[in-house]
Amino acid sequence: MPQIDLILLHAPAVYDFRERSIMFGPVSDMVPSTPIFEMYPLGLTTIAEYLERHGIRVRIVNLAVLMLNKPDFDVEAYIRSLDARLFGVDLHWLPHAHGSIEIARLVKKCHPDTPVIFGGLSSTFFHEELITYDAVDFVLRGDSTEEPFRRLIEVMRGRGSYDEVPNLTWKDSSGAVTVNPLSWVPDDMNAISLDYSFNMKSVIRYRDMAGVVPFKDWLSYPVCASLTCRGCTHDCVTCGGSKYSFREHFGRDKVAFRDPDLLVRDIAHIQKHIPGPMFVLNDFLQAGRDYTRDFVKGLSGIGMKNPIGFEFFKPPHEEFYEFLNANLPDWSVEISVESHDDDIRRAFGKGHYNIDQVEETVKAALRNGCSRFDLYFMSGIPTQTADSVRETAEYVKHLYDAVGNDPRLLCFMSPMAPFLDPGSRVFDDPDKYGYKLRARTLEEHRERLVMPSWKYIMNYESDAMTPDEMADATYDAGLAINRIKGEAGIIDAATAARTETRINEARVAMNRIDDIMQGPVATRDTQLWALKEEFERLSQSTVCEKTELNWPRSVELKHVVSCAKLFIRENALNIAGKLTGQVPPASSDQHPVPVAQPVCEPTES
Numbered sequence: 001m002p003q004i005d006l007i008l009l010h011a012p013a014v015y016d017f018r019e020r021s022i023m024f025g026p027v028s029d030m031v032p033s034t035p036i037f038e039m040y041p042l043g044l045t046t047i048a049e050y051l052e053r054h055g056i057r058v059r060i061v062n063l064a065v066l067m068l069n070k071p072d073f074d075v076e077a078y079i080r081s082l083d084a085r086l087f088g089v090d091l092h093w094l095p096h097a098h099g100s101i102e103i104a105r106l107v108k109k110c111h112p113d114t115p116v117i118f119g120g121l122s123s124t125f126f127h128e129e130l131i132t133y134d135a136v137d138f139v140l141r142g143d144s145t146e147e148p149f150r151r152l153i154e155v156m157r158g159r160g161s162y163d164e165v166p167n168l169t170w171k172d173s174s175g176a177v178t179v180n181p182l183s184w185v186p187d188d189m190n191a192i193s194l195d196y197s198f199n200m201k202s203v204i205r206y207r208d209m210a211g212v213v214p215f216k217d218w219l220s221y222p223v224c225a226s227l228t229c230r231g232c233t234h235d236c237v238t239c240g241g242s243k244y245s246f247r248e249h250f251g252r253d254k255v256a257f258r259d260p261d262l263l264v265r266d267i268a269h270i271q272k273h274i275p276g277p278m279f280v281l282n283d284f285l286q287a288g289r290d291y292t293r294d295f296v297k298g299l300s301g302i303g304m305k306n307p308i309g310f311e312f313f314k315p316p317h318e319e320f321y322e323f324l325n326a327n328l329p330d331w332s333v334e335i336s337v338e339s340h341d342d343d344i345r346r347a348f349g350k351g352h353y354n355i356d357q358v359e360e361t362v363k364a365a366l367r368n369g370c371s372r373f374d375l376y377f378m379s380g381i382p383t384q385t386a387d388s389v390r391e392t393a394e395y396v397k398h399l400y401d402a403v404g405n406d407p408r409l410l411c412f413m414s415p416m417a418p419f420l421d422p423g424s425r426v427f428d429d430p431d432k433y434g435y436k437l438r439a440r441t442l443e444e445h446r447e448r449l450v451m452p453s454w455k456y457i458m459n460y461e462s463d464a465m466t467p468d469e470m471a472d473a474t475y476d477a478g479l480a481i482n483r484i485k486g487e488a489g490i491i492d493a494a495t496a497a498r499t500e501t502r503i504n505e506a507r508v509a510m511n512r513i514d515d516i517m518q519g520p521v522a523t524r525d526t527q528l529w530a531l532k533e534e535f536e537r538l539s540q541s542t543v544c545e546k547t548e549l550n551w552p553r554s555v556e557l558k559h560v561v562s563c564a565k566l567f568i569r570e571n572a573l574n575i576a577g578k579l580t581g582q583v584p585p586a587s588s589d590q591h592p593v594p595v596a597q598p599v600c601e602p603t604e605s
């Protein structure tokens with residue numbers, strides 16, 4: 001019997017990216033990952049911690065990072081060397097459609113008798129198609145799979161039956177598919193723990209650092225995230241995590257918040273071990289005034305020292321920033337406003353504020369001690385024309401003038417790419433929003449992912465601009481914003497010059513791909529292959545440098561001491577565990593082991 005119950009594998013977006021020549025472009029410019037999206041979902045950590053707490057041995061392996069770090073890393077041999085009762089593969093973000101299935105196929109090839117389970121938002125949306133792949137035995141649907149996962153493993157251990165596991169889509173030995181009700185949709189996010197010490201304990205247990213880091217450069221930029229909720233109160237039409245998508249596809253009518261005290265506890269715990277900035281994902285203002293007060297006061301109470309950044313879904317007022325500043329020494333803000341044009345933002349579903357309020361909020365934050373304000377714009381949204389994308393750059397110039405070129409303001413523009421989200425309003429009803437879908441099924445998306453450039457990979461076309469126009473306008477706006485930032489001294493001259501060269505080279509490369517695609521089919525692969533290195537260099541960071549996204553960090557002695565303590569304690573426990581046959585669980589210290597069953601009972605969907 002394997003020693004590990006479950007191994008969770010994170011695949012690269014495109015499995016054989018090392019053997020293909022693809023100009024992924026600026027698709028991952030706004031996130032810490034490279035274009036193969038090596039960052040795994042936070043949910044892998046919450047699943048692993050929860051299951052360990054319940055006596056189930058779990059390991060996370062970030063195959064994407066292992067493949068990125070070592071060009072000759074033999075994935076098949078590595079997978080063959082693993083042994084578990086069950087393998088899990090995340091297909092949370094649709095860009096992993098290619099890699100996740102190919103990794104599942106390799107698992108089946110190496111371990112034909114071991115079941116493979118999929119999960120994540122995209123797996124939930126495509127569960128019926130996903131289960132038809134030979135390599136997939138189970139799909140666990142929904143945004144909260146920790147407890148259903150525990151029940152599934154109990155069934156695999158011989159207690160209960162598969163049709164009792166909530167949210168499970170499964171195949172029996174004859175291949176017959178059953179879709180159990182999507183009934184596990186907890187009202188809050190309190191039964192789980194987002195605790196990075198799980199990852200640290202795992203590093204010690206398996207002597208595997210690269211396999212568990214959240215993304216490639218995490219060790220040099222150890223940013224940590226905490227999540228305030230699952231679901232969203234907003235309804236942006238292209239978002240696959242909107243109120244509409246959660247209701248229609250993920251069985252959620254109401255946002256599940258994490259209790260502010262627990263959230264503060266998560267952050268206190270991270271701050272003890274990790275020096276990086278903390279990023280609080282999903283706007284906590286959605287939870288109301290009392291929550292806001294308790295959370296911010298709670299952070300103040302733990303003596304928050306790490307830089308902390310908040311994502312807001314609409315522009316907060318001055319009093320709120322005053323309150324933040326009175327309680328936190330180093331805080332930053334991030335807002336995605338998508339367009340400078342109020343009509344376009346309204347068509348996107350963010351009509352609840354206007355651009356004057358955006359300017360006001362930026363000024364108010366900067367006046368009140370905000371360390372950094374990141375403002376994001378996007379191309380490809382409903383009704384947006386190529387001219388409008390370029391005009392956004394003019395607006396950015398206006399904004400920098402309005403704040404006296406304050407270097408704490410960082411503006412970015414990126415395309416809605418590679419995909420329009422499955423399960424969004426636009427995906428479900430493209431005609432209504434002026435879109436044509438180039439791919440609908442999972443298999444069609446897999447095929448698109450291996451096309452030669454991001455313009456071909458995109459799963460949509462907007463009536464308001466063609467993909468060619470969109471790519472051109474995005475590069476134009478990227479160039480203009482980069483110049484504005486360079487001239488205003490927001491970024492240094494060398495960075496601005498490098499980015500300008502890269503964007504110009506990226507455009508030339510895109511044109512060359514078009515020429516190759518119009519030429520004879522027989523020579524396409526050879527011609528594209530000759531450009532591989534160039535494509536990789538130009539896709540790492542196109543419209544800005546990755547480091548522009550980085551918030552500051554500071555390593556203090558206390559981080560080194562607490563990591564050393566954890567290292568010594570875990571090593572001792574592991575050695576003792578090996579001798580006695582009782583290896584300790586890598587669960588959060590914040591929870592007693594084992595905990596009582598969660599209070600949430602299944603409800604019919």
Ligand code: B12
Pocket residue numbers: 008027028029030031032033037038039040041042043044046047088089090091092093094095117118119120121122139140142143144145146149225227229230231232238239240241242281282417418421422
């Ligand atoms: C936070 C967030 C992020 C964070 C992610 C942090 C992280 N490491 O998870 C950041 C900002 C980095 C991010 C990046 C991206 N994101 Co995002 N993100 C979100 C957001 C706002 C919340 C996600 C959330 O609440 N997760 C909580 C729950 C749902 O997920 P979870 O806890 O991680 O995992 C649970 C389940 O999903 C499931 N599960 C997950 N994996 C597995 C695996 C198995 C085997 C099983 C059984 C279950 C399972 O069980 C978990 C535990 O219960 C959503 C919008 C929304 N309102 O949902 C968009 C969203 C998920 N992101 C989206 C996208 C497109 C992206 C990007 C691809 C954008 C881009 N082009 O750069 C990147 C990909 C990043 C990468 N891999 O490198 C889309 C996804 C649409 C789709 N179906 O593909 C969403 C829906 C909306 C959007 N457009 O932003 N994102």
Ligand code: SF4
Pocket residue numbers: 232233234235236239240241242243313
């Ligand atoms: S884009 Fe952000 S605010 Fe809008 S629905 Fe999606 S998660 Fe919510």
